[in-house]
Amino acid sequence: MGESYAAVMPTNAYNWIAVWRRNFLAWKKVALASILGNLADPLTNLFGLGFGLGLIVGRVEGTSYIAFLAAGMVATSAMTSATFETLYAAFARMDAKRTWEAILSTELTLGDIVLGELVWAASKSVLAGTAIGIVAVTLGYASWLSILYAMPTIALTGLVFASLAMVVISLAPSYDYFVFYQTLVLSPMVFLCGVVFPTSQLPGSFQQFVGLLPLAHSVDLIRPAMLERGVDSAVLHVAALCVYTVVPFFASIAVFRRRLLR
Amino acid sequence: MSMSTVAIDLAGVRKSFGGRTIVDELSFSVARGECFGLLGPNGAGKSTIARMLLGMISPDAGKIMVLNEPVPARARVARMRIGVVPQFDNLELEFTVRENLLVFGRYFGMSARKIEAVVPSLLEFARLETKADARVSELSGGMKRRLTLARALINDPHLLVMDEPTTGLDPHARHLIWERLRVLLARGKTILLTTHFMEEAERLCDRLCVLEGGRKIAEGKPDVLIDEHIGCNVVEIYGGDPHQLRELIRPHARHIEVSGETLFCYAPYPEQVRVQLRGRAGLRVLQRSPNLEDVFLRLTGREMEK
Numbered sequence: 001m002g003e004s005y006a007a008v009m010p011t012n013a014y015n016w017i018a019v020w021r022r023n024f025l026a027w028k029k030v031a032l033a034s035i036l037g038n039l040a041d042p043l044t045n046l047f048g049l050g051f052g053l054g055l056i057v058g059r060v061e062g063t064s065y066i067a068f069l070a071a072g073m074v075a076t077s078a079m080t081s082a083t084f085e086t087l088y089a090a091f092a093r094m095d096a097k098r099t100w101e102a103i104l105s106t107e108l109t110l111g112d113i114v115l116g117e118l119v120w121a122a123s124k125s126v127l128a129g130t131a132i133g134i135v136a137v138t139l140g141y142a143s144w145l146s147i148l149y150a151m152p153t154i155a156l157t158g159l160v161f162a163s164l165a166m167v168v169i170s171l172a173p174s175y176d177y178f179v180f181y182q183t184l185v186l187s188p189m190v191f192l193c194g195v196v197f198p199t200s201q202l203p204g205s206f207q208q209f210v211g212l213l214p215l216a217h218s219v220d221l222i223r224p225a226m227l228e229r230g231v232d233s234a235v236l237h238v239a240a241l242c243v244y245t246v247v248p249f250f251a252s253i254a255v256f257r258r259r260l261l262r
Numbered sequence: 263m264s265m266s267t268v269a270i271d272l273a274g275v276r277k278s279f280g281g282r283t284i285v286d287e288l289s290f291s292v293a294r295g296e297c298f299g300l301l302g303p304n305g306a307g308k309s310t311i312a313r314m315l316l317g318m319i320s321p322d323a324g325k326i327m328v329l330n331e332p333v334p335a336r337a338r339v340a341r342m343r344i345g346v347v348p349q350f351d352n353l354e355l356e357f358t359v360r361e362n363l364l365v366f367g368r369y370f371g372m373s374a375r376k377i378e379a380v381v382p383s384l385l386e387f388a389r390l391e392t393k394a395d396a397r398v399s400e401l402s403g404g405m406k407r408r409l410t411l412a413r414a415l416i417n418d419p420h421l422l423v424m425d426e427p428t429t430g431l432d433p434h435a436r437h438l439i440w441e442r443l444r445v446l447l448a449r450g451k452t453i454l455l456t457t458h459f460m461e462e463a464e465r466l467c468d469r470l471c472v473l474e475g476g477r478k479i480a481e482g483k484p485d486v487l488i489d490e491h492i493g494c495n496v497v498e499i500y501g502g503d504p505h506q507l508r509e510l511i512r513p514h515a516r517h518i519e520v521s522g523e524t525l526f527c528y529a530p531y532p533e534q535v536r537v538q539l540r541g542r543a544g545l546r547v548l549q550r551s552p553n554l555e556d557v558f559l560r561l562t563g564r565e566m567e568k
Contacts, residue, residue: 004334004335007317007334007335007337007338011338015371018365018368018369019369021365021368022354022365022368025357025361025365026354026356026357029356097352097355098348098350098352099352099354101348101352102348102352102366103369104316104318105316105318105341105344105346105348106341106369106370106417107338107341107342107369107370107371108369109338260318261318261320262279262320
């Protein structure tokens with residue numbers, strides 16, 4: 001049994017690049033639409049909530065509400081772009097488009113494919129997170145350097161949510177099931193993890209629970225970076241995000257193996 | 263056969279899904295340079311066997327060796343020297359013909375330079391020289407199939423595994439694929455193909471294995487199988503009551519099969535059968551040489567689904 005699992009794991013440190021490059025080539029053909037699409041939703045939130053709600057809220061944790069929110073939006077857009085890329089685009093490549101099937105008849109393994117898809121989804125997170133960051137910098141709510149500091153966390157956040165979404169698509173029989181993950185897992189996380197208001201506003205027991213959620217760790221790393229403050233317990237946050245990447249990665253490969261390579 | 267001359271070797275392979283047996287104690291060998299056919303109706307287990315050879319399905323029991331590698335354990339290594347034409351096209355529709363080959367070559371670890379060096383000959387082989395920069399979504403069914411074939415050759419494989427390579431193509435496109443496959447055989451490639459077209463199997467395969475319900479019911483060279491199991495002319499009779507006609511021609515037939523409203527009469531002297539039918543209105547009588555369809559009908563008592 002162990003041998004058959006070993007056979008589907010990533011072959012080496014570079015085979016996945018061929019999968020990433022395939023996705024990059026496909027993306028290049030629709031790059032402009034993709035970038036605009038990635039920007040529209042977080043910018044609506046940023047302006048709608050930031051200016052509108054910001055007027056009532058005033059200052060939060062010693063900064064303007066919109067600056068506070070911008071950091072949260074960078075983390076959220078990293079989360080959603082990796083999630084959607086995996087849920088919809090990677091699922092289509094695995095299912096209806098038979099792209100994975102074609103790749104599985106070559107030298108690559110299932111693990112190579114999943115790894116390539118994860119890094120690709122994280123790349124889209126970097127793109128989306130950076131785009132919001134650039135808007136924040138342009139409006140004067142963050143500095144250029146702070147975006148650079150936030151970049152590794154944005155990428156890691158992308159890996160986390162691509163990896164989690166990979167488990168969802170490995171289990172879901174069809175697109176119809178993704179909505180449960182979005183409404184029952186992702187949307188509550190946005191409100192619980194300190195994106196739109198500080199977690200200190202939550203009841204104490206909730207705060208402990210929130211400490212387990214991956215987005216909270218992302219926000220706790222990205223916000224201080226963007227507001228150029230010191231980060232508390234950075235190692236813990238990074239470690240938590242790594243666990244949220246690695247465990248679902250291997251779990252999804254195991255489930256995909258049962259699904260695709262019976 | 264010594265191992266180096268054997269491309270594929272299956273021994274006692276079994277596979278079932280959800281309690282249903284798909285492949286049942288199957289054994290066969292394919293020599294290098296041979297075109298071997300898996301012939302059978304839908305649901306006979308052909309695709310399952312093709313996927314097993316690639317390590318995409320693991321057998322419940324039995325041994326599989328492909329190009330001297332145990333499969334599925336070392337399927338990845340075997341796949342380096344295999345080209346695959348799947349049953350359903352899985353080309354990149356938004357990419358051009360050239361981009362499809364480029365992307366696929368990378369999956370075999372080929373450098374851009376190496377891929378560019380082989381693309382012209384692949385395009386020529388697939389008769390797609392003028393379509394190099396056309397998007398795949400603009401190609402006809404036959405062109406897509408030829409591109410899939412060219413894509414399967416990008417790693418210069420020893421063995422081609424083709425799952426129903428011409429299903430869904432019109433006769434012209436099908437003949438072009440057959441002609442291309444004969445060129446590959448002449449170059450010394452080994453081909454394993456699954457098909458439910460008797461004509462395809464007869465034209466291309468050096469040897470074949472007839473499958474029904476995952477079991478091998480016959481194996482051999484097409485002409486030998488036809489000779490062994492039929493060995494005489496066939497008279498097909500349509501129209502009229504087949505059961506009544508059966509009684510009439512019985513004395514002159516070696517064997518008779520009724521399938522639907524058609525009566526198949528296997529007779530060494532077909533003229534004698536025709537004499538019996540003379541003067542009967544509404545009958546259509548067709549005399550022909552025996553083929554693999556007759557072998558299948560003889561062995562299973564029913565026609566292969568078309």
